[in-house]
Amino acid sequence: QERFVESGGALVQSGGSLRLSCTGTGVMWRFYGLAWYRQVPGSEREWVAQIHNGGETWYTESSRGRFTISKNDDQKTLFLEMNSLKPEDTAVYYCNMRNPPFVPWGQGTQVTVTS
Secondary structure (H helix, E strand, C coil), rough: CEEEEEEEECCEEEECCEEEEEEEECCCCHHHEEEEEEECCCCCCEEEEEECCCCEEECCCCCCCCCEEEEECCCCCCEEEEEECCCCHEEEEEEECCCCCCCCCCEEEEEEECC
């Protein structure tokens, strides 16, 4: 069964850093682009960083320069290095395919940034 498991979220102060991890099980890892998403209550889930299967990366205006997405294909693990965190980065972070069809969404990992 295809699934992703996210980890690494925590409570941090503004300006701090975190590294999120996402491990894929049963996912055809090498053939699809992947992405990190985040969601706050009452809002739609939004992507924050993408990595194409060739390694090209894309960021939103909010995440560019502060977040870095990377992956280890052998370990089927996706990473999100987050620096200079801001309170507005507070959300549940998820990983999934870059484009539909999506793997069933995991539980995500909570990132809370205090001012």
